[in-house]
Amino acid sequence: MRLAPPLEARERTIVRLFPYALVALPLLGLALGAALWWSASGALAETTWTVATLPVLITLLIQIVVSLRRGDVGLDVVAALSMSAALVFGEPLAGNVVALMYAGGQLLESFAQGRARHEMTALLGRVAHTAMRYQGSGLEEVPIAAIVAGDRILIRQGEVLPVDGRVAGTFALLDLSTLTGESVPQRVGAGGEALSGSTSAGPAFELIATRAAAESTYAGIVRLVEAAQNSKAPMVRIADRYAIGFLALTVVIAALAWIISQDPLRALAVLVVATPCPLILAVPVAVISGMSRAARAGVLIKSGGVLEALAGIQTAILDKTGTLTHGRAVVSDIRSSKDFSEADVLRLAASLDQASGHVVAAALIEAATGRGLVLSSPTNVNETPGLGIEGQVEGRQIVVGGDSFVHRRIGDDDIQALHAGLGLDATTVAVAVDGMLAGVIVLEDRVRDDAGAMLASLRHAGIRRIVLASGDKQEIALAVGNALGVDLTRGELSPEQKVAVVRSEAASGPVMMVGDGVNDAPALAAADVGVAMGARGTASSSEAAGVVLLVDQLEPLAKAITIARRTRAIALQSVLAGLGLSMAAMLAAALGYLPPVQGALLQEAIDVAVILNALRALR
Structure with a gap:
């Protein structure tokens, strides 16, 4: 004996099949009614068309009531009016055609949106669930949550x-x-x-x-994609702005056509050709197509509203560290005193820094291991956060830190001599061994090799002004800004001051802020569009931003801006073209040149055309 499927599974199946059933009923009614009509059973044919129209009309009325309770007035009201009027005025065939076209349009929109969401859905479908982890001398399959x-x-x-x-x-x-x-x-x-x-x-x-898996790049992407898919596409506000006006205009034209001609069928024809209107269908399809196309280019746009705002950006404000630079220090030079070699200075400093979690320590360790140096274990370590660290390595007393930190411990005035020729923007670490200055290690957060090309691509995408806003010293920020040719450079900024820069620039037009750190989160939230560099950046920056770059590169952002502007243009084009064609059809119907049934067929052709046009945003 077979068990019935769980109630929840059956409900999901019903929800999935309902749109198809809603199309099948008027389609079947249309065919059956036509057969009865040709067999000289006109009354029975009209009854069949009426019955086939009612399920779509009832479903539509329920949707309208739900929308009105939320305070939304949509153009679905026109579709309900046209079907109701067709039944009241004794034109059930026209009502059946409108019902079929409306249900078919909704199904077509659903299909188009599914096609548009493909790239984001593909991201979700690639989540790994288990992994092969080494355990002792063998392998074991474990859930990724255990890693x-x-x-x-x-x-x-x-x-x-x-x-x-x-x-x-x-x-x-x-x-x-x-x-x-x-x-x-x-x-x-x-x-x-x-x-x-x-x-x-x-x-x-x-x-x-x-x-851990929950903190990984892809887990962050998945969370952001799910949030983006669950959000309503606010560019549909374009439809909302015109919905009430278009609805009122439709009713006025229909009423005038009836009053002047004394023919209620002309009013019905006007309502039919205004249903369901490209505003309902084209804009959401274009928006989701643009978001999906951006995801394919490596940029996650969280909502349609962000995409709309991104299309109008004129000024880009960029953080320096992690945006125009790699965001991590690397050893660029080692200057040793006469009693020590460069390799000794780096090896001893990196050995001691194994006990530190500072980013500079990580840079020294990476440089030492990269040069094949063997590091020793440190002992008796004492670290002063933000200043330096001291301890013993191979029985020798080592001090690593800023100039003043090392100077206070060894009293050597030769530290500055090793800085000869270095600019004010140089970052250095002094190293002392057994009370003697051993050397100075020069660190650099290098500008990305493609930073200049990336900024050029932003300008090509339509960005008129680029501002560098950094928390680093003014000298360092100016060196980077001058090298890249930005329009304005501001250094030594606190998070509050970055917000002030955003608001100041916003006076001249829409602003985009790009950053990756905790200190950038307030500015990202304050900008018209916040862009987080890399999904593996800090959680606060990714949450505050409306756009997340899935890789640590700016080039995809320029593509996203181009996609957003093209998407907005396509959406507006679809709306204006669809409305223009609908208005022309409404006038023809009001003058008696377009009967209700032919008007319904014409309106469906218009809907299909604007949806296909909206799907161009995928390319």
Whole structure:
């Protein structure tokens, strides 16, 4: 004996099939009524058409009541009026055609939106659920929720990376198309970073997890995509702005046609050709198409309202660190005193810094291991947060930190001598060994190689003004700003001052703020459009931003701006063209040149045309 499916599953099936049933009923009624009409059963044919119209009309009336309770007045009212008037005035065939065209239009819109959502839906469908983790001398399959930083995972060919990590062993060949839109697989060498959500396109390799699955790049993307899909596309406000006016104009034209001609069928014809109107269908399809196209380019736009705002941006305000630069310090130079070699200075400093979690410590360790230096374990470590660290390495007393921190411990006045030739914007770390100055390590947060090209692409996309707003020293910010040719550079800004810059620039037009850190979150929220660099940036910046770049590059942002502007143009084009054609048809119907049934067919042709035009935003 077969058990009945669970109630919830049956309800989901009913909801999924209901739109198809709503189209099938008037279609069947239309065909059956036509057969009865040709068999000389006119009365029975009209009854059949009436019965076939009622399910669509009742469903539409329920939707209208629900919308009115929310305070929304939509153009569905015109469709309800035309069907009701057709039945009242004894034109059930016209009512049946309108019902079929309306239900078919809704189904067509649903199909078009599903096609438009494809890229974002594809992102959700790639979530990994388990991973092969090394345990002792063997492998075990574990849920990705059990993976923590430091776990060693086997990634087989064709598998989606479940967490962010670093490649162990030789190399990995990764398909990043889902994240970046780039179709050519990327080779990542040993120690290189591999992002969750990418696919192994080469031989199996081992991955050292750098963060838990819930904190990974792809998990952040999935959360953002789900939020974007659940949000209403606010560019539909275009329809809302015109809905009441268009509804009133339709009723006025229909009433005048009836009063002047004394023929109620002319009023009915006017209502029919105004149903369901391209405003209902074209705008949401265009908006979702644009959002999906942007996701394919590596940019997640959280809502249609953000897409609409992005299309009008004139000024871009960019944070420096992590936006125009790589966001992490690297060793660019080592200056040693006469008693120490450069390798000794770096090796001893990096060995001690293994006990520190500071970003500068990470840079020294990375530089030392990259040069093949063997690090020793530190002991008796004492760190002064933000200033420096001291302890013992290989039995020697080591001090690493800022100039003043090291100077207070060794009293050596030669530190400044090692700074000769360095600019005011240089970042340095002094190193002392056994009370003697050993050297100075120069650090640099390098400007991205493609930063100039990225800013040029923003200008090409229509950005008129670019402002650099940084929390770094003014000298450092000016050096970067002058090198890249921005219009204005502001340095040494607090989060509050960044907000002030955003508001000041907003006086001249819509502003976009781009950043990646906690200190950027207030400015991101204050801007017309906030853009977070990389889905693996801080949670606060991603939540405050309306746009999230799925990779740490600015180039996709320029593509997104172009897509947003093209999408808005297509949406407006669809609305204006659809309204123009509908208005012309309404006038023809009011003058008696367009009967109700032919008007319904013409209106459906208009709807199909504007939906197909809206889908152009996918290309």
